[in-house]
Amino acid sequence: MIKLFKIALRNLIRFKRRTLLTTSLIAIGVLFVLVFIAASSSFSNIIIGQITDSMLGHIQIHKRGYMASIDSLPLTMNLNEKAWKQFRSAAKAIPEIESISPRIKFGGMFSNYMDSTNIRINGVYPDMEIATIPLLLSRVNKGEKAIKKGEILIPELLATGLKVKVGDSVVVIATNKDGSVNGKSFKVGGVIDSVTGPGGRDGYIHIEDAMDILRIDQLEVSEVAIRINDFSKLNKINDQLTEILSENKTKQGKQMFDVRTWEKLSPFYNISKMIDIMTIFIKIMLIAIVLVSIMNVMIMAVYERIREIGTISALGTMPEKILALFLIEGFSLGVVGVIAGNILALLSIFIMNMSEITFNFSRQTGYVLAPELKIGDIIFVSVVVIIMSVFATLQPAIKAAKMEPVDALRHV
Amino acid sequence: MSLISAVDINKVYKSGEIKVPALRSVNFEIESGSFISFIGPSGSGKTTLLNLIGCLDKPTSGRLEVAGESTSDLSRRGAASFRGKNLGFIFQDFNLIPVLTVYENVEYPLLIVQNLPYKERKHRVHSLLEKVGMIAQMNKYPDQISGGQKQRVAVARALVSNPRLVLADEPTANLDSKTAFMVIDIMRQMRDDFGVTFIFSTHDPKIVGEVETLYTLEDGLLVNTSVGKGGRND
Numbered sequence: 001m002i003k004l005f006k007i008a009l010r011n012l013i014r015f016k017r018r019t020l021l022t023t024s025l026i027a028i029g030v031l032f033v034l035v036f037i038a039a040s041s042s043f044s045n046i047i048i049g050q051i052t053d054s055m056l057g058h059i060q061i062h063k064r065g066y067m068a069s070i071d072s073l074p075l076t077m078n079l080n081e082k083a084w085k086q087f088r089s090a091a092k093a094i095p096e097i098e099s100i101s102p103r104i105k106f107g108g109m110f111s112n113y114m115d116s117t118n119i120r121i122n123g124v125y126p127d128m129e130i131a132t133i134p135l136l137l138s139r140v141n142k143g144e145k146a147i148k149k150g151e152i153l154i155p156e157l158l159a160t161g162l163k164v165k166v167g168d169s170v171v172v173i174a175t176n177k178d179g180s181v182n183g184k185s186f187k188v189g190g191v192i193d194s195v196t197g198p199g200g201r202d203g204y205i206h207i208e209d210a211m212d213i214l215r216i217d218q219l220e221v222s223e224v225a226i227r228i229n230d231f232s233k234l235n236k237i238n239d240q241l242t243e244i245l246s247e248n249k250t251k252q253g254k255q256m257f258d259v260r261t262w263e264k265l266s267p268f269y270n271i272s273k274m275i276d277i278m279t280i281f282i283k284i285m286l287i288a289i290v291l292v293s294i295m296n297v298m299i300m301a302v303y304e305r306i307r308e309i310g311t312i313s314a315l316g317t318m319p320e321k322i323l324a325l326f327l328i329e330g331f332s333l334g335v336v337g338v339i340a341g342n343i344l345a346l347l348s349i350f351i352m353n354m355s356e357i358t359f360n361f362s363r364q365t366g367y368v369l370a371p372e373l374k375i376g377d378i379i380f381v382s383v384v385v386i387i388m389s390v391f392a393t394l395q396p397a398i399k400a401a402k403m404e405p406v407d408a409l410r411h412v
Numbered sequence: 413m414s415l416i417s418a419v420d421i422n423k424v425y426k427s428g429e430i431k432v433p434a435l436r437s438v439n440f441e442i443e444s445g446s447f448i449s450f451i452g453p454s455g456s457g458k459t460t461l462l463n464l465i466g467c468l469d470k471p472t473s474g475r476l477e478v479a480g481e482s483t484s485d486l487s488r489r490g491a492a493s494f495r496g497k498n499l500g501f502i503f504q505d506f507n508l509i510p511v512l513t514v515y516e517n518v519e520y521p522l523l524i525v526q527n528l529p530y531k532e533r534k535h536r537v538h539s540l541l542e543k544v545g546m547i548a549q550m551n552k553y554p555d556q557i558s559g560g561q562k563q564r565v566a567v568a569r570a571l572v573s574n575p576r577l578v579l580a581d582e583p584t585a586n587l588d589s590k591t592a593f594m595v596i597d598i599m600r601q602m603r604d605d606f607g608v609t610f611i612f613s614t615h616d617p618k619i620v621g622e623v624e625t626l627y628t629l630e631d632g633l634l635v636n637t638s639v640g641k642g643g644r645n646d
Contacts, residue, residue: 003523010511311507314468315569316496316525318489406468409503 004321008328011301018297023337025293026385029286030341031348033381036282038349038371040275043359046367047268054135055195056262057101057225059238061087061245064258066222067265073107073120075177078220083248083257087224090244096237098229099131104210105222108174110154110203112162119158120202121172123210132227136192136204142166143190151189153204159191166190172205176214184213234261286381287388290337294330294392301329302396309400310408319401326397327390334389338382349373415577415609416442416465421474423460423632434460435471436632442611442625444576447603449612449619449640452629458613459581461629465611466499466579467491479576496525500570500608502580502599506562508554514565515541515550521573540568543605544598560591564598571602577609578602584616592618 012019052058066077084102091097104123109116122129126147130136137145140153143166147153152172154164164170166188173183186205194201211219228237241259248256263269302309309322349371357369423435435457442448450458463469464476467483468491476483479498486494501507508517515537522533541547544564549557557565563583570578580599584592596619603610612619620626620640628636 007509007511014511307505307507308509311501311503312509312520312524313492314466314495314501315521316492316494316499316573318492318525321524404469406463409468409507 001324004325005328005332008325008332011305012329012332015301018300019333019336022293022297022333023340026290026334026337026389027340027344029289030338030381030385031344033282033286034342034345034373034377035348035352035371037279037377037381038345038373039352039369040279041374042369042371044272044275046370047361048262048272050135050195050361050367051266051268052262054133054139056265057132058228058231058234058262059226059241060260060262060265061224061226061241062222062258062260064250064255067258067260073105073222075106075214075220075222078104078222079224079257080221081219084219084221084224086245086248090241091226093244094237094240096228096230096233098227099128100227101125101128101132101225102207102219102221103129103223103225104207104214104216104220105202106174106210106214108172108213110158110162111171111173112164112168113171115162117158117162119154119172121152121174121210122202122204123207124204125207129204129225132225134227139192139195140190141193143188146189147204147206148189149206149209150187151205152186153190153192154188155194155201155203156191157194157201158203159188164188172213174213176216178215180215182213182215184209283381283384287384290334290385290388291392294333294389295395297333298326298330298393298396302326302400305400306403306408306411309403310405310411313403313405313408322403323397323401326400327393330389330393330397331386334386337389338385341385342378342382345378346373414441415444415446415479416440416611417475417477418465419475421461421464421471421476423457423464423469424472434632435464438474438629438632438634440627440634440637442609444609445603445607446625447600447610447623448625448627449614449623450627450629451613451615451620453615455631456629457632458615458629460632462579462581462611462613465577466501467495496521496573498576500573500575500578502563502566502570502578502583504582504585506554506559506566506586508562508565508569510554513551513553514546514557517554517565518568518572521569526573536572537568540572541565543602544568558591560587560594563587563591563595567595567598567602571606571608574606575608577611580610580612582614582616583612584614584618589618592616596622 063077063079088100091100101124107118107120110119124147141156152170168188169185170188171183171185173181175181228234238259238261245257245259246255250256312322352369352371358366359369361367418438418440421435421438425432425434438461450461452458464471464483465478467486470484481494509520512520518537518540519533522528522536538547541550544567546561546564546568549561554562584595587595599610600622602608612623614620623640626638626640627634
């Protein structure tokens with residue numbers, strides 16, 4: 001077998017230019033695919049990280065039907081304290097759940113005593129919210145990075161529109177469940193950046209202030225955000241939670257709670273899926289490049305060496321060895337192309353990381369692209385290309401192995 | 413028992429609807445250790461006959477036995493195996509493998525076909541390269557040596573696997589007279605040293621004058637068998 005490898009490699013070296021062109025084509029294909037995978041997954045991860053770590057959390061729980069009427073943030077669909085305690089005990093049963101944060105969400109009026117506008121507010125326990133949404137405070141671009149009682153974090157658009165500054169006194173007015181209106185004055189504690197997706201332009205106050213405005217004595221929860229410690233187990237944990245909470249049924253026997261991952265809560269999931277589909281298409285293009293280029297080269301190689309095939313066949317070489325000889329050539333082309341492509345890809349990604357390429361997404365700016373190649377992606381692309389190289393060689397190699405020596409020797 | 417026995421051999425080539433008879437009822441027997449030649453004009457069937465004897469092709473009808481094996485009954489793999497064990501080939505265009513050195517070309521049948529151990533391969537290749545006077549060129553590639561040298565390498569390659577029969581199709585056609593005689597001398601020497609049977613197809617008078625027996629073919633018919641000038645040196 002080593003000798004066959006030696007002959008195959010020498011045959012590849014014999015046609016230097018053709019070998020170089022073919023391996024270059026494969027290497028460029030591998031380079032583009034790996035760089036695309038690394039860059040697109042970096043883009044997705046950054047955006048998903050932003051969405052989950054600065055707003056949504058990984059998983060959310062609502063009362064069934066709440067999401068259908070989320071635009072009006074109905075207080076009548078809040079969950080009571082008993083339900084909240086149930087969630088806490090369910091979360092404790094799953095060790096992968098890192099933290100859990102209850103939120104009261106409501107809509108109201110925001111006034112600076114001169115102008116007013118509508119606002120959506122999240123009432124949260126600061127410690128629990130920050131543990132669940134660790135990037136929340138990084139969105140604070142003015143003021144103290146904290147959620148304190150009597151203070152409000154307001155979205156930047158609102159601060160700009162109403163010309164409100166940190167430290168200003170403002171009023172939040174809201175209608176409670178019974179229909180009565182109540183207001184509470186706050187000091188502007190900070191201004192936060194908006195983020196893409198639902199809840200990305202909400203203000204934040206302490207949950208006790210929210211209960212005060214809404215005149216709630218006992219804790220009520222509009223939604224529960226959950227953070228897990230292993231993002232790859234997202235769906236598994238979601239299923240576990242769903243199963244634990246499925247015991248809670250309405251009088252009509254329907255599920256009482258909805259458990260959803262971020263994927264069902266953010267429109268970015270569709271963009272992320274689109275990127276995955278594009279990646280598949282790019283991989284298919286790579287396979288096509290490898291198939292066509294190697295098949296073309298190997299058909300040429302067999303055609304040019306018909307007399308040589310006749311000679312080695314006349315000398316007693318078994319058909320399977322002739323087959324192996326050509327398959328090794330195709331395999332070697334694939335391996336060399338893959339190695340070159342991987343080196344080029346790693347080099348390109350290193351340069352991209354050094355260059356700190358930034359990009360904007362929606363209203364967020366200055367994200368630094370940090371492409372990173374996973375060993376799994378390298379192995380997958382490499383194995384597929386090598387298999388395709390051998391597969392593309394199969395037809396010409398079989399043709400060579402099946403060639404009648406008498407016809408091959410007669411070939412001019 | 414003769415090495416080759418041909419009984420009523422016919423070979424017909426088909427070209428579309430047209431059937432072209434290349435050999436017609438050819439009968440002969442060749443003894444082991446012979447140094448013989450099939451002669452005749454182009455298209456007389458010399459190469460076809462050599463191809464049949466060399467198990468590269470099968471007769472349309474008739475019975476051909478080589479070294480006790482009926483070549484008509486051999487499968488594709490069986491024929492390859494038979495060639496590897498019993499036959500050596502020398503071609504008009506030398507047909508050396510261009511990516512292998514002189515040494516590796518001669519070693520090829522022992523390594524790829526017979527899978528012999530390194531020491532034995534080395535001993536046999538060195539011994540034959542010495543005999544054909546190519547030991548000094550053993551690390552050169554075919555494109556670095558002359559036509560005569562290539563044919564000497566081809567002779568060594570044909571003999572390295574200790575075959576019972578060497579088939580040479582127009583072996584001197586691409587050589588000048590001096591080189592052609594030298595190559596024929598080497599082949600006869602090999603026959604004398606190893607007892608290998610040599611069969612040529614040729615219309616080169618240089619070979620015709622050196623062989624022991626001449627079989628003359630015309631239009632696919634074996635028309636004459638005559639004794640040549642050549643013979644054993646012993």
